[in-house]
Amino acid sequence: xxxxxxxxxxxxxxxxxxxxxxLTRHLLGRIQQLDGSYNSFISITEEKAxxxxxxxxxxxxxxxxxxxxxxxxxxxxxICTSGVRTSCASKMLDNFIPPYxxxxxxxxxxxxxxxxxxxxxxEFAMGSSNESSYYGPVKNPWDTGYVPGGSSGGSAxxxxxxLVPGATATxxxxxxxxxxxxTNTTGLKPTYGRVSRFGVVAYASSLDQAGPIARNAEDAxxxxxxxxxxxxxxxxSLDHPHTDFTAGLDNSVAGLKIGVPxxxxxxxxxxxxASRVQDALKELEKLGAQLVDISLPHTELAIPAYYVIAPxxxxxxxxxxxxxxxxxxxxxxxxxxxxxxxxxxxxxxEEVQRRILVGTYALSAGxxxxxxxxxxxxxxxxxxxxxxxxxxxxxxxxxxTPSPAFKLGAKSANPIAMYLEDIYTIATNLAGLPGMSxxxxxxxxxxxxxxxxxNYLDEARMLNIxxxxxxxxDWHKASxx
Amino acid sequence: MExxxxxxxxxxxxxxxxxxxxxxxxxxxGAEPNTQACAVDLAxxxxxxxxxxxxxxxxxxFGLAMNAxxxxxxxxxxxxxxxxxxxxxxxxxxxxxxxxxxGEVEIHLEGGSHKKIRLHHAHLEEDAGKSLHEDFxxxxxxxxxxxxxxxxxxxxxxxxxxxxxxxxxxxxxxxIVTYLGISDGDMSQGSLRCDANVSVRVKGTDKLGTRTExxxxxxxxxxxxxxxxxxxxxxxxLENGGSITQETRLYDADKNETRSMRSxxxxxxxxxxxxxxxxPVSLTDDYIExxxxxxxxxxxxxxxxxxxxxxxxxxxxDQVTQERASADFFxxxxxxCGEPKLTANWINGELAALLNRQGITIHQSPVSAEQLAGLIxxxxxxxxxxxxxxxxxxxxxxxxxxxxxxxxKRGLKQVSDTSAIEKMVDDVIAASPTQVENYRxxxxxxxxxxxxxxxxxxxxxxxxxxxxxxxxxxxxxxLGELL
Numbered sequence: 033x034x035x036x037x038x039x040x041x042x043x044x045x046x047x048x049x050x051x052x053x054x055l056t057r058h059l060l061g062r063i064q065q066l067d068g069s070y071n072s073f074i075s076i077t078e079e080k081a082x083x084x085x086x087x088x089x090x091x092x093x094x095x096x097x098x099x100x101x102x103x104x105x106x107x108x109x110x111i112c113t114s115g116v117r118t119s120c121a122s123k124m125l126d127n128f129i130p131p132y133x134x135x136x137x138x139x140x141x142x143x144x145x146x147x148x149x150x151x152x153x154x155e156f157a158m159g160s161s162n163e164s165s166y167y168g169p170v171k172n173p174w175d176t177g178y179v180p181g182g183s184s185g186g187s188a189x190x191x192x193x194x195l196v197p198g199a200t201a202t203x204x205x206x207x208x209x210x211x212x213x214x215t216n217t218t219g220l221k222p223t224y225g226r227v228s229r230f231g232v233v234a235y236a237s238s239l240d241q242a243g244p245i246a247r248n249a250e251d252a253x254x255x256x257x258x259x260x261x262x263x264x265x266x267x268x269s270l271d272h273p274h275t276d277f278t279a280g281l282d283n284s285v286a287g288l289k290i291g292v293p294x295x296x297x298x299x300x301x302x303x304x305x306a307s308r309v310q311d312a313l314k315e316l317e318k319l320g321a322q323l324v325d326i327s328l329p330h331t332e333l334a335i336p337a338y339y340v341i342a343p344x345x346x347x348x349x350x351x352x353x354x355x356x357x358x359x360x361x362x363x364x365x366x367x368x369x370x371x372x373x374x375x376x377x378x379x380x381x382e383e384v385q386r387r388i389l390v391g392t393y394a395l396s397a398g399x400x401x402x403x404x405x406x407x408x409x410x411x412x413x414x415x416x417x418x419x420x421x422x423x424x425x426x427x428x429x430x431x432x433t434p435s436p437a438f439k440l441g442a443k444s445a446n447p448i449a450m451y452l453e454d455i456y457t458i459a460t461n462l463a464g465l466p467g468m469s470x471x472x473x474x475x476x477x478x479x480x481x482x483x484x485x486x487n488y489l490d491e492a493r494m495l496n497i498x499x500x501x502x503x504x505x506d507w508h509k510a511s512x513x
Numbered sequence: 514m515e516x517x518x519x520x521x522x523x524x525x526x527x528x529x530x531x532x533x534x535x536x537x538x539x540x541x542x543g544a545e546p547n548t549q550a551c552a553v554d555l556a557x558x559x560x561x562x563x564x565x566x567x568x569x570x571x572x573x574x575f576g577l578a579m580n581a582x583x584x585x586x587x588x589x590x591x592x593x594x595x596x597x598x599x600x601x602x603x604x605x606x607x608x609x610x611x612x613x614x615x616g617e618v619e620i621h622l623e624g625g626s627h628k629k630i631r632l633h634h635a636h637l638e639e640d641a642g643k644s645l646h647e648d649f650x651x652x653x654x655x656x657x658x659x660x661x662x663x664x665x666x667x668x669x670x671x672x673x674x675x676x677x678x679x680x681x682x683x684x685x686x687x688x689i690v691t692y693l694g695i696s697d698g699d700m701s702q703g704s705l706r707c708d709a710n711v712s713v714r715v716k717g718t719d720k721l722g723t724r725t726e727x728x729x730x731x732x733x734x735x736x737x738x739x740x741x742x743x744x745x746x747x748x749x750x751l752e753n754g755g756s757i758t759q760e761t762r763l764y765d766a767d768k769n770e771t772r773s774m775r776s777x778x779x780x781x782x783x784x785x786x787x788x789x790x791x792x793p794v795s796l797t798d799d800y801i802e803x804x805x806x807x808x809x810x811x812x813x814x815x816x817x818x819x820x821x822x823x824x825x826x827x828x829x830x831d832q833v834t835q836e837r838a839s840a841d842f843f844x845x846x847x848x849x850c851g852e853p854k855l856t857a858n859w860i861n862g863e864l865a866a867l868l869n870r871q872g873i874t875i876h877q878s879p880v881s882a883e884q885l886a887g888l889i890x891x892x893x894x895x896x897x898x899x900x901x902x903x904x905x906x907x908x909x910x911x912x913x914x915x916x917x918x919x920x921x922k923r924g925l926k927q928v929s930d931t932s933a934i935e936k937m938v939d940d941v942i943a944a945s946p947t948q949v950e951n952y953r954x955x956x957x958x959x960x961x962x963x964x965x966x967x968x969x970x971x972x973x974x975x976x977x978x979x980x981x982x983x984x985x986x987x988x989x990x991x992l993g994e995l996l
Contacts, residue, residue: 112558130559131557132559230559231559231560234558237789237790265563267561267562267563267790267791347593347784348593348784348786352556352601354595354602357556357600368597395786397784
């Protein structure tokens with residue numbers, strides 16, 4: 033039963049092959065049994081899940097169930113769930129239970145999904161290997177000696193290990209796409225503003241965006257259809273009508289213009305990874321798509337710009353964790369300064385502290401123009417590259433990551449090497465564009481991801497292309513377990 | 514050496530919107546601590562700010578009333594600092610592109626002179642909560658009810674040259690925000706708060722001296738006294754060869770002195786940057802013009818109208834229009850009694866004194882507009898004298914009813930009957946042979962003064978109810994006959 037995709041579950045529940053309760057029990061048992069090896073969950077919400085499954089079964093029996101009713105999923109632990117601890121994988125929020133649901137959780141609850149638990153992640157979504165979690169690293173189900181990528185490593189690993197058919201995740205610089213690539217899952221970061229950020233604990237507000245990780249494009253389309261909404265509680269949420277992203281999955285991709293940026297195939301790219309991506313592009317050509325060489329000349333500015341803007345925003349976003357109202361508070365503070373210093377020093381891990389320091393520095397008097405303003409200029413140039421490219425092509429494709437998954441601990445001592453993991457994904461966030469990663473092959477039995485970057489609000493087309501590719505290839509069906 | 518004082522004010526005005534600047538929580542004053550703070554105000558993880566449109570409308574109305582440029586594209590920034598009553602660890606405010614740009618306003622000084630004071634800008638921002646240091650053993654309490662309440666911070670140019678001008682500017686701002694109805698302006702509840710930047714320089718020089726920032730001056734009186742005492746302190750230092758330290762100073766009203774709070778040199782680096790949770794706010798010309806159309810008549814315009822429509826003096830018109838409530842009160846009284854000059858005198862005189870004595874506003878006046886009009890009508894038709902009227906006014910204020918009731922009940926009606934007056938005059942002449950003799954012998958020029966004795970006697974015997982004008986005329990006639 034755990035091998036079923038969301039689309040298959042939707043059909044199975046309606047044809048009464050199984051109930052949501054049966055499926056939920058089965059998956060909870062599997063998590064119990066197997067997750068010790070992957071550490072992909074921080075919290076398992078068995079009681080709530082069974083209650084939701086029971087309610088879903090009733091609605092299915094009554095015949096008024098929405099599409100996703102009874103489908104088990106998991107939420108990344110940075111996404112607020114009412115009455116359920118939302119830790120951001122940090123000691124700081126180890127005791128934090130929000131009294132509200134994130135809007136995207138509310139949307140999925142309304143759609144009838146069943147929440148099995150909260151998935152592990154890099155602390156406050158800062159990381160590309162899922163090694164910065166207070167609850168320990170997540171292991172890649174393809175080889176537990178390897179990282180699953182990050183920061184949404186738990187969501188990706190749980191889907192790859194067939195513990196759950198789909199999960200929510202967030203992506204600030206590649207945190208959905210990079211782990212999806214490294215675990216052979218399908219992950220989509222929507223256009224900035226497509227999914228409400230209300231209730232998603234902020235890392236870098238102008239870059240954060242939530243999206244789904246699933247086993248294939250069709251499932252991702254189902255999840256995104258439920259997650260996306262215009263939300264008056266998020267001023268940056270786009271006022272866009274509700275979209276059924278599954279509607280156009282079967283469209284033909286003949287005549288599609290795929291831009292292939294030369295900057296994404298240069299130095300630093302693993303040749304095996306490059307060859308899998310080239311194979312995928314050829315496959316799409318066979319479906320009638322046309323490859324167009326393009327250039328995104330400011331690509332090299334993306335990483336430095338990101339590592340100023342994201343930490344700058346984070347340094348302010350994380351100021352609220354001060355030990356005063358909720359979260360970790362140090363023992364017996366001697367005065368206010370001591371309360372702040374020790375609560376934050378004890379509550380935040382190394383990478384979070386590093387980014388707060390970098391961000392604080394970048395915003396300081398005398399450095400602001402050289403760093404923050406410069407980074408904003410670079411961001412505009414990066415965005416402009418894409419706008420110009422989309423005048424000529426419909427989508428842009430390339431590798432999601434420079435190489436397949438690396439070994440646990442391989443890059444922990446070298447933050448810069450870790451930051452380069454997101455070299456192909458970060459520009460998308462800076463531009464606010466939708467980005468996606470789909471499986472496109474294996475290198476030494478480790479997965480490779482194909483990145484699809486779309487124009488603003490063009491997720492339906494991206495999902496359509498991915499789905500068409502997945503109709504003629506089986507890479508997404510390759511299983512870690 | 515002659516010194517010149519240079520003053521600029523920063524005024525925080527709490528806007529009287531129903532809900533907070535970025536959340537739906539109520540802004541009502543005086544609720545139980547932390548009962549008006551929602552998840553957004555508490556800066557719970559994952560919550561986001563949603564701008565309150567009403568606050569923007571209020572800010573634009575203020576800008577229009579100040580003849581200021583309106584920022585058609587304004588942005589919010591984060592001002593970062595740690596403090597327990599600042600839940601997010603930053604204040605959402607405006608720096609680079611405020612909603613209200615440069616403008617100017619006229620202040621009115623004693624003797625009817627006017628002066629223009631320039632507005633540097635005004636911006637929207639959220640208020641912090643309150644730290645409470647009493648009542649908690651070795652701990653501090655935090656009340657976040659006020660956190661997120663919308664403020665406009667009004668920053669003047671350093672255009673004021675005396676404490677009196679500073680107070681006049683503050684009163685003008687108070688007057689404008691209450692006329693617009695965008696704030697209750699209540700300084701005692703912190704709805705209007707003022708900081709003053711004060712420096713001194715040798716008169717005739719251009720260069721600004723080193724300034725200090727005065728805090729805790731939250732009444733008109735404290736603003737005046739604090740600026741005076743601070744300027745004296747600075748002059749004293751400079752005259753003794755010292756120099757001024759740029760710093761924030763706290764005014765101690767009990768001791769009437771200012772003292773150092775913290776040095777600006779070690780001040781925080783606030784690391785301002787645009788708030789990524791809020792989009793730039795764009796205002797269209799239509800929106801601005803539409804708001805301009807809804808502005809009420811403002812104090813300056815109203816004062817001019819009162820001068821022409823009611824023939825009030827410049828001083829009376831300025832006085833009575835300073836607060837919208839007193840201007841409304843004036844018009845209500847005037848409409849009913851038709852005596853603008855007397856009305857202005859009563860409002861600026863007896864009524865103002867009464868309100869001041871009781872520490873209340875004109876809204877809470879124990880004498881209604883209707884009652885004051887009734888009283889003035891009785892003065893006008895000679896039923897009572899002005900002197901008796903003061904007595905009647907006090908009685909009305911004490912709740913004894915309206916003017917007619919008081920006059921009737923206490924028998925205060927003025928005697929204006931000619932035969933009664935004549936009898937009183939005859940009686941006093943008959944009873945005062947010595948004084949009459951003296952009057953007759955006296956020099957012509959001294960006689961009017963000597964008449965005072967007879968008037969006094971009559972007033973005494975009539976308990977002040979005799980019409981003084983008639984008494985005077987009758988006495989002059991009768992005494993004249995005796996010459």
